[in-house]
Structures are given as structure tokens and as C-alpha cells.
Amino acid sequence: MSPSRPEPDPAPLPDRPACGPGPVDTARVSAPTQTVLGPEDAATNHGPMTETTSTPTPTHRGRTALVTGANKGIGLEIARGLGALGFTVGVGARDADRGATAVATLEADGLDVFLVPLDVADDASVAAAADLLERRGGGLDVLVNNAGITGSMPQEPTVVHLDTLRTVLETNVFGVIRTTNAMLPMLRRSTAARIVNVSSGVGSLARQSAAATDGAAGPVAAAYSPSKTYLNAVMLQYVRELAGTGILVNAACPGYVATDLNGFAGHRTTEQGAATPIRLATLPDDGPTGGFFEDAGVVPW
Numbered sequence: 001m002s003p004s005r006p007e008p009d010p011a012p013l014p015d016r017p018a019c020g021p022g023p024v025d026t027a028r029v030s031a032p033t034q035t036v037l038g039p040e041d042a043a044t045n046h047g048p049m050t051e052t053t054s055t056p057t058p059t060h061r062g063r064t065a066l067v068t069g070a071n072k073g074i075g076l077e078i079a080r081g082l083g084a085l086g087f088t089v090g091v092g093a094r095d096a097d098r099g100a101t102a103v104a105t106l107e108a109d110g111l112d113v114f115l116v117p118l119d120v121a122d123d124a125s126v127a128a129a130a131d132l133l134e135r136r137g138g139g140l141d142v143l144v145n146n147a148g149i150t151g152s153m154p155q156e157p158t159v160v161h162l163d164t165l166r167t168v169l170e171t172n173v174f175g176v177i178r179t180t181n182a183m184l185p186m187l188r189r190s191t192a193a194r195i196v197n198v199s200s201g202v203g204s205l206a207r208q209s210a211a212a213t214d215g216a217a218g219p220v221a222a223a224y225s226p227s228k229t230y231l232n233a234v235m236l237q238y239v240r241e242l243a244g245t246g247i248l249v250n251a252a253c254p255g256y257v258a259t260d261l262n263g264f265a266g267h268r269t270t271e272q273g274a275a276t277p278i279r280l281a282t283l284p285d286d287g288p289t290g291g292f293f294e295d296a297g298v299v300p301w
């Protein structure tokens, strides 16, 4: 167990949108500075763009995905969506009992899933998870770095405890790097590897800059919001290093989703929140890399 293990139940951030396509955000995503997922991407991609009632056609049989923090919330729904598309899904969970419950739920839906005990803040746990995926999954094609925490309050920068910053970064940033690097040898062997980081629109510096006037970038939060900015910045370094490997690496904002993270104050369902991560996890080979996306399109950096 890592000495910097996060607090068990981080207090939810105040009841204001974390990210999500509001009128202001929607206008801003048309900024032409990043690759835009066009209709052709959606057409060649089997992940739902939005909540859907139709049963997706399994098209990814024989491929393995790992979703971190998949025992509940958006991660559970991403695991369900990828399973429905035919993936064998490793259900990452730091608590074995909570993970086993999630696995049983997904198996009851007829999905091919298995438990991957995984605390992204713990080196040994991540290494053991990689071993398990190699043995049980036969490798890895898709990694969804979904696990995340908000950290405890207060988070106003003038009063935030530095331990809160350390704890949040340990999971939201270092945890992603730790997990990604442990899984990369398997991803490099895949013929169509995808890495998806579940980020947040509150990590957008453009939205944070505008927040003083439009209030659309969530509460003042010196730990959580910058952790997602850092995550996006690190992602771009991965994109540069992995250029030419065929591994597509993208960030997703799920929108403001009702989960434990925000005391279920979000206005979107977990199915809606999972849609963009699933879409990015199933991009065609000529899909974008190094982008930051939400349902409405590109999120500005």
C-alpha cells in the first residue's frame, strides 16, 4: 500500500458543473486548433456518441481492455460499453469486494469481464495488474485511465493543504503515468492500441481563464482542476514520444455526471459520461491522437 494512499472518501466538490457542454462551452469547442472528431469518425467507430437504447454490435472480439476505477460510476459504464462491443474487459478496482460486485453485475449482463485488483497509487498493485493482464487477458489493446479523485476540502489555493495536492496528484496524474507505463509493453504489441485518459473540462486553462466571467469551469479548486491540466499536459508528451507507433492517445471529458465524485449532483447519466471515452477507445486506425474531446467536440486546452 502506498504511503500516500488517498483519503478513503474525498469530499465532493461543491455543486457546480465540473465540465460539460453548456452553451458557452459548445461555442468554444469549435476552436480549430485541435483535430476535430468529424461525422466520419463517428460512422467508423462503434462507440455511442450519446445515450442510446439500441444494443451495440460486438465488433471487438479477441481484444482486451482495462478500465481503471471501474467498480462504479463512469468507469463501470465504460467497462459495460466496451464489453458490449465485444472486448474482454479487465475491471480495475482498488477494493476487491467492490470490484467483485461490479464484475458480477457485468457478467450478469453476459459480458466477458474479469477482476483486476488495481490501486493506481501503488507501484506493486500496478505491477501485479500488468502481470494479471498478460496471463489472463493475453495482453492489452485498450487502456482507459479512468480512476480519479477530487481530494478533500478546502481547495481554494490560499488555504489548500499541500497534502491534498499530493494526494490528488498521486492518483490523477502519477497514477495514470504509473499505470500507462506498466501497460505499455502490452499496448506496443497490439495492432490497434488506444489509451484514453478520463480528464475533465475543469482542467481546461481556456475555460478556467474564462470562468471569472462565465462561471462555467467548476468551483475554485487548486488540487482537482490543475491535476487534470497536468494530466492533459503529460498526455501530450506521451503523444510525442509514441508518434509513429500507431498507439492513439486521447483525453475525454465525460461532462457533469451524477456520481459519488460530486455527491450525485451531476446532470448527466453515467451512460452519457461513458460515451466519449468509449468512442476514443474504439477509434479507427486513422483516428485522432493528442486530442481532448467531449460529446460536443473538442475541448480547448
Ligand SMILES: NC(=O)c1ccc[n+]([C@@H]2O[C@H](COP(=O)([O-])OP(=O)(O)OC[C@H]3O[C@@H](n4cnc5c(N)ncnc54)[C@H](OP(=O)(O)O)[C@@H]3O)[C@@H](O)[C@H]2O)c1
Pocket: 006, 018, 019, 068, 069, 070, 071, 072, 073, 074, 075, 093, 094, 095, 098, 118, 119, 120, 121, 145, 146, 147, 148, 149, 171, 175, 198, 199, 200, 201, 253, 254, 255, 256, 257, 258, 259, 260, 261, 262, 266
Ligand atoms: N462525475 C463527473 O462529473 C466527472 C466530470 C469530469 C471528469 N470526471 C472524471 O471521471 C473519472 C471517474 O469519476 P466518477 O465521476 O465516475 O467518480 P466515482 O464514481 O467516484 O469513481 C471513481 C473511481 O475511481 C476509483 N479510484 C479512486 N482512486 C483510485 C486509486 N488510487 N486506484 C484505483 N481506483 C481508484 C474509485 O474506486 P473506489 O470505489 O475504491 O473509491 C472509483 O472506482 C475521474 O477521473 C473523474 O475525475 C468525472
